[in-house]
Amino acid sequence: MRLVIQRVKQASVTIDGVLHSEIGEGLMVLVGVAEGDTADDVKWLAAKTAAMRIFNDDAGVMNRSVVDVGGEVLAVSQFTLTASTRKGNRPSYIRAAGHELAVPLYEAYCEQVQALVGREVKRGIFGADMQVALINDGPVTIIIDSRLRE
Numbered sequence: 001m002r003l004v005i006q007r008v009k010q011a012s013v014t015i016d017g018v019l020h021s022e023i024g025e026g027l028m029v030l031v032g033v034a035e036g037d038t039a040d041d042v043k044w045l046a047a048k049t050a051a052m053r054i055f056n057d058d059a060g061v062m063n064r065s066v067v068d069v070g071g072e073v074l075a076v077s078q079f080t081l082t083a084s085t086r087k088g089n090r091p092s093y094i095r096a097a098g099h100e101l102a103v104p105l106y107e108a109y110c111e112q113v114q115a116l117v118g119r120e121v122k123r124g125i126f127g128a129d130m131q132v133a134l135i136n137d138g139p140v141t142i143i144i145d146s147r148l149r150e
Contacts, residue, residue: 001041001105002081004030007054007140011074013124014131021122026071028134031109032081033102034095041146042105046112049073054140062140067117075113076124076132077106099127 005027012022029049055064055071066073079102083091097105103126114121124130 001034001037001045001109001146002032003045003049003142003144004078004081005049005052005054005142005144006134007137008074009135009137011132011134013074013076013122014133015125015128020130021074021124023072023074023122025069025137027066027073028132028136029073029075029113030078030081031075031106032078033097033105034082035097035101037097037101037105037146039105039108042108042112044149045144045146046109046116048144049113050116052142054142071117072119072122073113073117074122074124075106075110076130077102077126102126 008026008028010022010024011028013020027049050067051065053065054062055066055069057063079093079096080091082096083093084095085091106126110121110123
């Protein structure tokens with residue numbers, strides 16, 4: 001699994017012109033599930049998401065987690081994070097997991113982050129055409145791939 005985590009002042013998801021989800025200060029997380037990903041990847045990434053110290057402390061040092069600051073989380077599925085761009089100019093999504101694997105792992109990730117953060121994780125709708133808006137704070141953007149743990 002691959003995540004793009006952005007520290008945000010606010011973020012939202014609109015579907016068919018209707019606001020679906022929104023958060024204030026917190027984390028906007030794009031979630032890509034690839035073939036071969038497992039519940040172990042979900043557990044590791046959820047723990048990383050909740051504990052990542054990317055919010056400023058009183059001294060202006062990134063030393064606080066989303067839990068520490070009482071922030072919110074918005075998680076949106078994004079199969080394009082699995083893209084391979086090695087050949088040609090058209091990305092290949094052959095590594096993206098199908099719905100039968102991706103949906104349960106995305107949902108499990110959201111549920112585990114919710115349990116660790118102690119508040120509802122707002123979501124997009126898996127497979128929907130979504131418009132995502134955000135104000136990246138910093139900017140701070142972190143990419144985490146569960147296959148690169150070592």
